[in-house]
Amino acid sequence: MEFLGLFNYWVVVILMMIGFYIVICSNNLIKKLIGLTIFQTSVFIMYISMGKIEGGTAPILAEGVTLYSNPLTHVLILTAIVVGIATTALGLAIVVRIKESYGTVEEDEIHAKDKKA
Amino acid sequence: MIVHLSVLQVIIPLMAAPACLLLRKRELVWAFATLATFLTFAVSVLLLSQVMQSGAISYEMGGWEAPWGIEYRIDMLNAPLLVLISGISAIALLAARTSIENEIPENRHSFFYIAWLLCMAGLLGITATGDAFNVFVFLEISSLATYTLIALGKDRRALWASFQYLVAGTIGATFILIGIGLMYVMTGTLNMADLAQRLPEVENTKTVFTAFAFFIVGVCMKLALFPLHLWLPNAYAFAPSIVTTFLAATATKVAVYVMIRFIFDVFGFEFSFTHFPLQEILMTLGIAGIFVASIVAIYQDNLKRMLAYSSVAQIGYLILGISFASQTGIMATLLHMLNHGLMKGALFLSMAAVVYRLGVANLSQMHGIASRMPLTMAAFLIGGLSLIGVPLTVGFISKWYLVSAALENGWWPVAAAILLGSLLSVIYIWRVIEVAYFKSVTESTPDVKEAPFSILIPLWILVLANLYFGIDTSLTVSVTQMAAADLFGGLR
Numbered sequence: 001m002e003f004l005g006l007f008n009y010w011v012v013v014i015l016m017m018i019g020f021y022i023v024i025c026s027n028n029l030i031k032k033l034i035g036l037t038i039f040q041t042s043v044f045i046m047y048i049s050m051g052k053i054e055g056g057t058a059p060i061l062a063e064g065v066t067l068y069s070n071p072l073t074h075v076l077i078l079t080a081i082v083v084g085i086a087t088t089a090l091g092l093a094i095v096v097r098i099k100e101s102y103g104t105v106e107e108d109e110i111h112a113k114d115k116k117a
Numbered sequence: 118m119i120v121h122l123s124v125l126q127v128i129i130p131l132m133a134a135p136a137c138l139l140l141r142k143r144e145l146v147w148a149f150a151t152l153a154t155f156l157t158f159a160v161s162v163l164l165l166s167q168v169m170q171s172g173a174i175s176y177e178m179g180g181w182e183a184p185w186g187i188e189y190r191i192d193m194l195n196a197p198l199l200v201l202i203s204g205i206s207a208i209a210l211l212a213a214r215t216s217i218e219n220e221i222p223e224n225r226h227s228f229f230y231i232a233w234l235l236c237m238a239g240l241l242g243i244t245a246t247g248d249a250f251n252v253f254v255f256l257e258i259s260s261l262a263t264y265t266l267i268a269l270g271k272d273r274r275a276l277w278a279s280f281q282y283l284v285a286g287t288i289g290a291t292f293i294l295i296g297i298g299l300m301y302v303m304t305g306t307l308n309m310a311d312l313a314q315r316l317p318e319v320e321n322t323k324t325v326f327t328a329f330a331f332f333i334v335g336v337c338m339k340l341a342l343f344p345l346h347l348w349l350p351n352a353y354a355f356a357p358s359i360v361t362t363f364l365a366a367t368a369t370k371v372a373v374y375v376m377i378r379f380i381f382d383v384f385g386f387e388f389s390f391t392h393f394p395l396q397e398i399l400m401t402l403g404i405a406g407i408f409v410a411s412i413v414a415i416y417q418d419n420l421k422r423m424l425a426y427s428s429v430a431q432i433g434y435l436i437l438g439i440s441f442a443s444q445t446g447i448m449a450t451l452l453h454m455l456n457h458g459l460m461k462g463a464l465f466l467s468m469a470a471v472v473y474r475l476g477v478a479n480l481s482q483m484h485g486i487a488s489r490m491p492l493t494m495a496a497f498l499i500g501g502l503s504l505i506g507v508p509l510t511v512g513f514i515s516k517w518y519l520v521s522a523a524l525e526n527g528w529w530p531v532a533a534a535i536l537l538g539s540l541l542s543v544i545y546i547w548r549v550i551e552v553a554y555f556k557s558v559t560e561s562t563p564d565v566k567e568a569p570f571s572i573l574i575p576l577w578i579l580v581l582a583n584l585y586f587g588i589d590t591s592l593t594v595s596v597t598q599m600a601a602a603d604l605f606g607g608l609r
Contacts, residue, residue: 023284036287043294050302073301076250080294083257087287090261094268094280101273110277 008049015042029098029105033091040084047077122164123176123189126199126245127255129157130238134231143226147214150230154207154237161199161241168196169596175247183247184308190247193600194382194451197593198244198374201458205366206237208575209359209466215571216359216469219476221269229269233363236262240371249297249307249383252375253290256339259371260286263364267356278351285348289338296332299324312383320388329384329393333376340372342436343406346429353425358469358478361421365428366462370454373435377447380439381604390442399440404534406433411541415548420478421468423545424461427504430538431457437531438519445522448601453515455593456503459586460512463500463579467493470568470576480549485558486565493568494553496580501546503583506539510587514594 015038022035051073059071095105102110133153137146168174173192177183191199210233221229239259243252264286268279301307303324304315319325334345341349349369353361380389389395407430414426431453438450468478470493475482487494503510506517516539523532567573586593 020288023288029280032284036284039288040291043291043298046295047298050298073298076298076301079250079254083254083261086261087257087283090264091280091283094264094276094283097268098273098276098280101276114274114277 008045012042012046012049015039015045027107029095029107030092032107033088033095036091037084037088040080040087044077044081044084047073047080119163119167121176122160122167123174123191123245124178126157126160126164126203127189127238127242129153129160130234130241134234134238137227137231137234141227143223144214146227146230147210150234151207151210153234154203154210157237157241158200158203158207161196161203164191165196165200165596168193169599184306184311187251188247188308188310189245190310191245193596193603194378195244195374197451197455197596197600198370199241201370201455202237202240202244202367205458205462205579206233206363208578209363209366209462212362212466212469212572212575213359215569216473217357219473220271220357220359225269229266229357232262232265232269233360235259236266236363240367243371244374247309249300249309249312251307253294253297256290256293256375259368260290260339263368266360266364267352269360270355270357272355274351275355278348278355282348282352285338285345289335289345292331292335292338294335296328296330296335299328299331303328309378309383313385316384316388320392326392329389332379333395336372336376336379340369340376340435341429341432343402343409343429343433346406346410346432349429350422350425353428354419354422358421358465358472361425362462362465362469365424365465366458369428369432370435370458373432373439373450373454377439377450377604381447386442386605396440396442399436400531403433403435403437403440404531406430406436407534407538408541411538411545414545415541417545418480420471420480420483420549421465423480423549424464424468427542427545428461430542431461431504434515434519434535434538437535438522441522441526441528443522443525444601444605445518445525447604448597449515449518449522451597451600452518452593455597456511456515456586459579459583460500460503460510463496463576463583464504466572466576466579467497467500470496470572473568473572474565475563480552482563483549483552484556484562485553486562487553488558489562489565490567492573493576496573496576497553498550499580499583501550503587505542505546508587509584511583511593512587514587514590 019035019039019042023032026032026035051070053069056067056069057065059068099105102113130153137149140146140149168191176189178187217229236259239255239262242255246252264279264283267282268276300312303319304312306312306315338345353365410426410429414423417423435450435453438446471478503512506512520532520535
């Protein structure tokens with residue numbers, strides 16, 4: 001039962017490890033960025049899960065409701081999502097310029113070209 | 118006005134950055150950015166003097182009372198760091214206009230200043246804020262600006278270095294985010310002072326342990342603690358020289374500050390050092406960092422890269438100071454943070470002058486360069502002596518306190534390791550001095566003039582600061598002593 005109760009967090013951990021693995025093991029810079037995004041997204045899900053309170057409703061004042069979910073974590077993660085998008089955009093921009101000057105987006109080929117130079 | 122100083126500190130560069138877009142002309146943008154930075158510097162000096170007179174300042178953002186609103190808190194620990202960041206930034210910007218002429222294409226100059234201001238705003242924000250989530254946000258502001266600044270380097274390897282830093286930095290920042298989230302879930306607060314009060318109630322839970330571990334590892338990534346330093350040497354070597362000057366003197370110091378703040382203030386001394394083998398881990402990694410990085414530095418031909426490895430070694434000293442877990446140890450770390458900012462600022466700025474004339478900073482092309490650029494190399498010499506820790510320079514003061522902290526704990530081998538580390542730095546600094554001063558000028562030495570005054574003047578301001586604070590230590594020592602006492606006074 002405990003396993004199912006923590007279902008969200010299992011998803012978070014699995015996603016996080018998938019993302020981390022892609023970042024470390026992938027040779028392609030675009031794939032690395034995809035991995036990085038998955039890695040960050042898992043943390044977003046963690047924050048969103050944290051704010052949910054069992055039986056709580058949306059945090060809007062209404063008659064007859066006493067139990068609300070915590071909206072703060074959602075607000076926080078909105079900021080982090082924006083940061084994540086900015087990071088991905090900047091990363092892709094750098095990859096574009098790497099492609100322009102190296103002619104490739106594969107890590108090993110970049111290393112090979114740097115060694116020759 | 119006076120009551121809003123703590124927030125003006127961050128707001129001035131943050132607002133000045135987009136305003137630069139309107140100015141268009143690059144000379145105007147430079148003048149405006151420099152003016153904004155000097156204003157910020159004035160604000161941080163005022164803040165420091167205010168803190169020294171009347172104690173910590175707490176500022177409620179938007180009038181929302183802490184812990185509900187975001188609090189900015191300036192105390193003895195962060196006020197001197199604010200002065201260092203804005204001071205180094207102001208001095209470096211003076212030299213930036215000339216230095217970037219040859220290193221950055223002209224049409225990107227305005228963007229360079231914008232990214233610079235954002236980076237500074239981020240660093241100042243991390244330092245000034247009293248809110249854990251705010252630390253993350255400002256961390257990302259400064260990091261994103263830093264990736265841009267590094268990618269501006271003219272060598273294409275700068276792009277690759279910037280990408281590597283982006284990946285490493287984002288993983289580090291996400292770890293910090295996880296740590297902050299887990300802290301929030303256990304305590305329901307993000308305010309640092311409030312966290313410090315509420316964490317002890319729940320400190321024996323796995324969640325808090327996990328939060329601590331994630332947070333510390335994330336910060337170590339950012340401060341480039343050995344062996345998480347791999348992004349740093351390339352980033353510093355290929356970034357525009359003036360950017361390296363600014364980053365080497367400030368960015369890693371801010372991460373060290375965050376680490377001290379969370380270990381000692383938020384989690385508390387007892388939690389950090391009794392539940393975790395933190396002392397052993399930090400000491401081992403610190404000493405390993407000092408030796409490995411110093412030895413690698415000896416074999417570098419590119420001097421910017423050599424100094425970058427030396428920075429990794431110096432971070433080892435800072436971490437070692439934390440691992441002593443004593444008042445003297447923390448004071449030595451704080452002192453070395455400020456002093457290392459001054460010496461690395463001077464050293465990298467002298468390299469900026471060399472790069473301005475030579476186009477590169479390779480030792481193999483610098484035979485007898487001291488006869489062509491005497492003032493620049495003299496500045497390098499003094500900066501180098503300071504790095505080694507020769508008396509009458511700031512380096513001596515910080516090494517002195519580090520060694521006495523080690524002896525206070527009775528750790529003789531560690532004290533010996535610190536001195537051995539200094540000897541290694543003698544070797545890599547001496548290599549440069551030998552080539553620059555004692556080798557005769559050969560055909561491979563480019564026929565160059567002394568660097569222009571627009572670089573020399575800021576450079577010598579930093580060099581004189583190195584000497585001044587090495588002789589008259591009353592300000593730096595008393596400030597760091599009070600900060601260390603504050604950190605440990607909170608326990609009793």
